[in-house]
Amino acid sequence: DGGITQSPKYLFRKEGQNVTLSCEQNLNHDAMYWYRQDPGQGLRLIYYSQIVNDFQKGDIAEGYSVSREKKESFPLTVTSAQKNPTAFYLCASSIRTANTGELFFGEGSRLTVL
Amino acid sequence: GENVEQHPSTLSVQEGDSAVIKCTYSDSASNYFPWYKQELGKRPQLIIDIRSNVGEKKDQRIAVTLNKTAKHFSLHITETQPEDSAVYFCAATFDNDMRFGAGTRLTVKP
Numbered sequence: 001d002g003g004i005t006q007s008p009k010y011l012f013r014k015e016g017q018n019v020t021l022s023c024e025q026n027l028n029h030d031a032m033y034w035y036r037q038d039p040g041q042g043l044r045l046i047y048y049s050q051i052v053n054d055f056q057k058g059d060i061a062e063g064y065s066v067s068r069e070k071k072e073s074f075p076l077t078v079t080s081a082q083k084n085p086t087a088f089y090l091c092a093s094s095i096r097t098a099n100t101g102e103l104f105f106g107e108g109s110r111l112t113v114l
Numbered sequence: 115g116e117n118v119e120q121h122p123s124t125l126s127v128q129e130g131d132s133a134v135i136k137c138t139y140s141d142s143a144s145n146y147f148p149w150y151k152q153e154l155g156k157r158p159q160l161i162i163d164i165r166s167n168v169g170e171k172k173d174q175r176i177a178v179t180l181n182k183t184a185k186h187f188s189l190h191i192t193e194t195q196p197e198d199s200a201v202y203f204c205a206a207t208f209d210n211d212m213r214f215g216a217g218t219r220l221t222v223k224p
Contacts, residue, residue, distance in 0.1 A: 033212070045211055097207075102163070103160070
């Protein structure tokens with residue numbers, strides 16, 4: 001099946017630890033995105049990438065890092081510098097840029113910091 | 115920065131009534147405006163979208179209107195059903211990324 005896969009679905013982390021969330025797509029999409037979802041705040045853009053080896057910061061990039069070494073993969077690292085990392089993280093992809101059409105979302109990863 | 119404002123944050127209607135959700139955006143260059151529906155515990159999914167060269171688009175019980183001059187767009191759901199209960203997000207494109215409104219939790223009472 002074609003789609004976008006995030007893992008893990010649930011993740012627990014101790015304060016001070018880095019954690020990496022996986023996002024893989026087999027849709028042959030050029031663009032990929034990471035959003036953070038908190039209650040009452042909708043979806044806030046963390047990072048996005050239009051092409052391999054290139055990515056741009058969104059509105060809330062501080063404390064996060066990404067890489068785009070392969071077209072199909074866009075992992076997100078939540079570093080210890082992120083002050084409030086407990087949230088639901090959504091990865092998405094689109095054929096080309098966001099202007100070209102629909103974003104396809106993964107099922108999300110829920111990160112809890114203990 | 116660029117942003118999208120969405121109202122109301124919660125909306126409760128009786129089954130069969132209409133629901134309207136409104137959004138405004140800040141960048142006059144935005145040209146693509148999708149609406150996503152997110153059911154509890156699930157991923158957001160596109161339900162309808164509109165481009166800047168169109169003023170209105172309809173798909174069965176849902177419709178979207180766009181006023182580019184005023185920089186606002188709206189989602190209209192007619193003859194609401196309990197399965198329409200969900201969180202709805204509007205969005206607008208800014209350069210090469212997409213920004214979302216804060217969401218509207220719609221509850222349709224049977």
